[in-house]
Structures are given as C-alpha cells and as structure tokens.
Amino acid sequence: MSYDASSTIDADTREAIDIDRSKGDFSFPERHKFDAGRGLTERTVDYISEVKGEPPWIREFRHKALKVFREKPMPTNWATKDLESIDFDVIRYYLSDGEKPKRSWDEVPPEVLETFERLGIPQQERAFLAGVEAQYDSEASYSNMKEELTKLGVIFVNSNEGLKEHEAIFRPWFGKVIPTGDNKFSALNSAVFSGGSFIYIPKGVKLKQPLQAYFRINSENFGQFERTLIIADEGAEVMYMEGCTAPKFETATLHSAVVELVALKGAKIQYVTVQNWSSNVFNLVTKRGLAMEDAEVRWIDCNIGSRLTMKYPGVIMKGERARGEVISIALANSGQHQDTGAKMIHAANNTTSNVVSKSISVGQGRSTYRGQVHIPKHLKGCKNNTECDALLINTKSRTDTYPAITVKGNQHATQHEASVSQVSEEMLFYMQQRGLNQGQAMSLAVNGFINDLVREFPMEYSVELKRLIDLEMEGSVG
C-alpha cells in the first residue's frame, strides 16, 4: 500500500498542517553581540570561556575535552554513516546577545518574547509550572522560579551561573555521571557547552509542580550544546520537562546536549522530553542518571522530528534497591532516523530497571532501538524488564532492534520482549468505513499503539504529544 501525499490530502488537512508547521518554523533576524564564528579551534573554546567569564578550571576542562573530541573517531562502525554529513567547520558554536537571563518576561527582548509566546511557554508557566528556563541559541533569555522554592533552598539557574555561583555543589558532580570521553559528542559538548540548567533540590524537598526548560534554535548553521546537571539531595523529588524546536533551515543544524542526573539516597528524579525538531537537525544527546540507595531515576522521552536522533538515556543504579526506568516513544517519518534506546547499568544488589520503548516508522522513516542492560556476576537480586515494540506504517519503513543484555550470575531476573506490528490494510479499511479519513485513521492507530505510555506523561504534555502525532500522521498522508 502506498500513501501518495498529494492526491489524498484535502484542503482542510493541508491548511491545518501548514498552520502548525509554522508554529515552530519561523525565525528572527540575528542580533548577536557575541559570535564565536564558524569552525572549532582552541580559540573558539577560549572565546566562549572569556565571554562567559569562567573560572580557570572550566577553561581547562573545555580544552581537555576538545582534545578528546579530536582524538575520538565518529562512531560510524556501529552508527549511521549520515554522521559524516556533519561539517564541524561550518558550524557556529556560540551565539548570544550577551544579556543575562531575565527574571521577568517583560525584560526579554521582543523577538525572543514573541518566539516563546508563539511556542506557548509563558502561558504554560502560569498554568502549571514551578519554574521555567528558556534558552535561545546559546544562552538562556529567561529563567525564573516560584519564590517559595527559592526560600526552600531550591536552585534553578543556567549552567554558567551554576558553576560560578554554586561551585561547591556543582563541581563535585559535574562531568562525573557522563565523563568527557564517554563518546565523541559528549566530548564536543564538554568543549563548547553553553546554557542548560543547573538544579539542586535540597534534602526532603518534594516539588509538586514540574520545572521546565525550553531549548530554541533560532540561527542557521548553529550548534546548540546545552549542559544540564540536576542533583536531588536525599529524599528530594523533582520532575523536569524539556521541550525543543528549531526552524526549518536549508542547512543542517546540530544539537548536542549532555544531561547528568544525580539522585541521592531515596531521591526521585523524572526527566521528561518532548522533542519536535525540524527535519534538518542532528540531535546527538547523551543523558545519564546516577541513582543511589533507594533512589529512582526515570527518563520519559519522546522523539519526534529531527534528521537523525541518537539518544540512549541511561541509569547507573549505584545504591541498593535503586530503580531506573526509560520510557520512550520515537516517531520516524520520511527522511528521519530515530536511533534511540536505553542503558541500564546495575551496580548494586536488588536494583530494578525497566525499559519500555515504542517506535513508529512512517513512509521511509527509520527507527532503531539499541539497548544495553548490564548486571555483573557478583550482584544478586537484580531485575530488568525490557519491552520494545515497533509499528510500521508502510513497507518502505524500516525498524531494527539491537538489544544487548549482559547478565552474569544466576541470581537475577530479566525479561525481554519485542514485537513488530503494522497498521494493516484491513485495520485502515475498518476505520475508514466508520468515516475517518486515512490520516485520522493512521493517527488513531498510532495513538492506540503508544496509548499505555502516553499515560506516563504529565497531562499537558500528553495532550501536546497527541496533537504532534496527529499532525505527523496527517502530514505523512499528505
């Protein structure tokens, strides 16, 4: 069965798609006071470090990372050759207007304010968020948190402010969960990182509302390299949500973040991502959490859009009874490759991990699942459950599963299930016979496929997710 776009789509659908595509697909003229120029050299690193007024230890950290980045080959021995299309010499590594993040939307420059208003951020902040950081290219334009949280000792600032003003908390954990040399892109991020959040939740503080960061790329040929570190002290709880968009430029854009989470004894961190990058973005992100005794780290990850996403959120369960979870949804439309998965490293007794991954491949879209579960021999009582389900929406799409479960010793319980299903012609005919057009029918089938996972998302995000899927599916028919 083939879905020929132009013939089946009706005018209303097309209009609906056009309107929404324009939601993220717009940009303003650049007015950057600081521009590191194109390409990456020692001078680029120095420039960034100087503009940010960083202490020497960070500058040194960056330079070391640059060396590691240069030494490490592209991982094309296992990953897609498309990585070779990234031209590191034309990318612009730092762009900012030199302003500090504002605490009030009124002080944010008009075009930046308009950007975030069109994306609905200030509205969401009023409705249900405890704090927001809004990053525009390299730096945060806005960062604010409810006053009562400041009184409780919660810290929610950008990484630059974090490393300078909260060094005693920041420095011991920075680069410890994800070492610079973890992979080529974590090294790149370590060399040129800018923006991202630093969050500290004091002992026993449980945030009822989520904190949110929004990452917006406005400039062409730009690389966004935010760096996030979240520390939940003993018994603390926090949910952090991240959203991303970029305009559709002719040329490739690079987004390469590093996110480190530290959940101390009995703490809980939930990290929710709903990414909707335009189809020119290389999204190469390293995310990992450390869970100490009785702590829990959950990654809830939804990947829509981008040209290539490579992302394998992980949890190192370092303390007894720690729990790690990755729940992910990936939707690969034509021209997109979602290469996602999870890493679960069991490093203490009686630790539990759960991975549920659902991928949808549409048109010529491609989904890949890579999983790694590691349970060493000397441990006992560890449990892992891995489920990977793939849904194919026509014969041209492709899905691959590469699970790697290394379990040594026999005192553990692991379970792995994988399935591949299709939206069959008979299912489509049935739904269409009830009045749904092809796009609506596919959209309903996809939403049904991920339904049990969507329930894990905060309500506001699950509504957004459903809307994005509707648009992707209608767009794929049309």
Added chain:
Amino acid sequence: MSLLISDLHATLEDGTEILKGVTLEIPAGEVHAIMGPNGSGKSTLSKVISGHEGYIVTGGTITMDGQDLLGMSVDERSRAGIFLAFQYPAEVPGVSNANFIRAALQSRLPKGEEIDAVAYYKNLYSKMDHLEMDRKFTARSVNEGFSGGEKKRNEILQMMMLEPKYSILDETDSGLDIDALKIVAKGVNAMRSPERGMLLITHYQRLLDYISPDHVHVMAGGKIVRSGGPELALELEKHGYDFLKEVELVPA
C-alpha cells in the same frame, strides 16, 4: 430514495472477476436479504459498495439516493450514510471503543465543532443497554480480545450510534449463539425505519426468523439469480443450494 446497484462488475487486482453483473435496488424503509453459497460474491458485494480498494469496479453503477458512490473514497461513503457491519471486524489495539465511536461521530461534524461529551455518553450508554452490553466495554480496545458475539454486538452498536442511511450487515449471524443472535436482531429491528434501507447478507435462514426481510435475493456465481419474498428463504432452507444449482445454474 434507494441504494441502487446496477449491472455491477468487479474484479480482484489480479483480474479475477467476482461480481458479474449485479443489479439490486434497496429502497429506503426496506430490509433485503441476500443468501447464497460460499464464494458466490456476497461479501465482495458488501466491500465494493463500501469502496474497498482491493477490488476494481469494471462496469456498472452504485448510487445512493441518486448520488454516485463509485467516485467517493471509503470514508466519504461512510460519512454520506453507508455502513458496513463486518463479518470479521478488525482490532484496533490501544484505542478504546468509546474513543473510536466518538472519533467516527466527530468525523461527521463540520470543522471546529466538537461533540458534546455528556450527551455522547448518555446516547452511548442507552444504546449499550439496548444491546445488553456491560459498561466496562467502553474502555476496552476496539474488538481486541472480544468474543465473536461481542464483536458482532459492537458492530451493531456502531451502526446504532452512526445512524446510517443504508446498512449492510455481512454475515452478522455467523458465530453467534441463539441468545446473542436475538440481541443482535433486536438492535437491527430497532434500527428499521422508513428512512433507512438495510441489506442482510446471510448464509442461513435462522437470522431471518428474527429479522423478517421484505425481499430475499439469491446470489450465485457473482449474480443475483433469484428474487422473491420471505418465502424464498424458507424454500432455500428446505431444498438447500443444490436445488438452486440444478434449477438456475445448470444452463450456464
């Protein structure tokens, strides 16, 4: 006002001709039954009327109250008033029955208009009560893990909710025990109205014990070979299709 099928020819994608000139008129307000042996083209007829893409119409016309259906897509025909109760309804994992039926109703509304949720559930529950369906049914995924009887009841429920102009029920009686058959018949009978035409496709007389048709047609070899009143069904029951073959088909 009628669903009018005239000299309809249809083939599979490989060119095999299944319908070889079907002519049939179902006026609004009437219930017609088509009977016939396996492979006679009964189910194909129901799919071709609905617009299934697996068949190619090579000749003839289908019109509904004067409107040409052949130029319309499956979903357009549905919204215009054609309903097919499937012999083997598809499963839609993860989509609740309530949401599915709601999406189907929503597709009939003008853009920007939303279904009133309270009125919708009230209507849904009353139809479910009529078909003696458990309330839990609304939250279950469409047809997933349903028994044969539950699937058929679900088809009738959808028909009652969508209120089509013309309904085609494809072997709705197959696989039903007598109690389920009675409930399904109750639903179908409740839908009989001067504005609505119905076509029952069935293998057996027993459905017609509970839904009495105005006309009975016999289909064989891709054609309607005989038409008559309800007595035709009884005749078939008595003599079987072999009798039919001798009488009608031997000359061919």
